[in-house]
Ligand SMILES: NC(=O)C1=CN([C@@H]2O[C@H](COP(=O)(O)OP(=O)(O)OC[C@H]3O[C@@H](n4cnc5c(N)ncnc54)[C@H](O)[C@@H]3O)[C@@H](O)[C@H]2O)[C@@H](O)CC1
């Protein structure tokens with residue numbers, strides 16, 4: 001088993017080239033945020049913007065429009081239930097589906113449309129409600145560059161492994177049956193990628209607050225849009241998320257997602273120049 005380290009993240013997050021523009025750093029689409037969980041989509045989108053994504057759009061329930069624009073004017077918005085969803089998917093390089101999506105029939109319909117429209121070359125991060133829906137409805141895995149970000153209960157639903165049975169060996173075997181990269185989140189997150197297992201020692205209980213995982217999806221999306229290869233981008237994102245939370249936690253009892261997001265640009269600057 002390998003460890004996620006700051007050196008690994010340093011090798012990924014490099015200074016920006018001069019001859020670039022917003023299209024050079026990824027077009028991210030976040031699909032999530034129903035009427036109840038709009039905050040999840042806003043945190044995911046905010047994390048993507050603050051982690052350097054070139055362009056970020058959010059396909060969500062229109063009830064979230066004012067809140068999203070007020071919190072994050074950098075992001076664009078569309079109605080996830082409208083036909084604009086397919087157009088936005090076509091234009092994206094990286095798609096996140098699931099944060100705050102919910103698990104009702106409307107959410108299932110949106111998820112199926114995402115799975116039908118996504119293309120093999122695109123990166124698709126499947127999180128939260130989307131993982132629960134895939135497991136509950138036995139959906140076929142879409143043909144794309146997949147990244148799964150289950151917490152332990154979502155991993156139980158997806159892998160069939162009860163929490164006490166989620167040993168590294170058992171989870172690795174289960175992850176082998178699922179295409180793509182599996183980020184199995186917990187107080188000690190493991191990333192399963194091919195035959196390799198990476199352990200994340202960064203992070204701590206200050207992160208145990210709603211929205212921490214939503215924030216991770218945005219950082220992974222931003223890194224996938226900016227850095228290659230995909231595997232290194234995901235590993236660096238997982239480390240950076242937890243390490244920035246550790247920095248916040250030095251002076252704060254809780255590492256609120258919005259605090260972690262706020263700290264991202266300064267830490268990435270430091271990382272890129274070290
Ligand atoms: N502000 C917001 O809008 C937020 C929206 N959220 C969204 O809410 C939806 C449901 O998310 P939930 O995570 O509640 O999922 P679930 O509805 O799958 O709930 C998981 C349940 O398992 C329990 N549990 C036990 N051990 C756990 C562990 N190790 N890790 C996580 N849960 C554990 C939790 O307390 C919870 O009751 C997702 O779409 C998510 O993105 C959450 O991220 C919270 C914040």
Ligand SMILES: Nc1ncnc2c1ncn2[C@@H]1O[C@H](COP(=O)(O)OP(=O)(O)O)[C@@H](O)[C@H]1O
Pocket residue numbers: 128150151185186187188189202203204205206207208209210211212213214215216
């Ligand atoms: N005690 C802890 N130690 C380290 N990391 C934690 C701890 N509790 C939560 N986390 C991290 O916080 C995130 C929680 O994700 P998740 O449960 O999906 O949150 P949400 O859905 O509310 O956004 C994961 O990245 C997890 O590793």
Ligand SMILES: [Mg+2]
Pocket residue numbers: 127128151213214
């Ligand atoms: Mg979550």
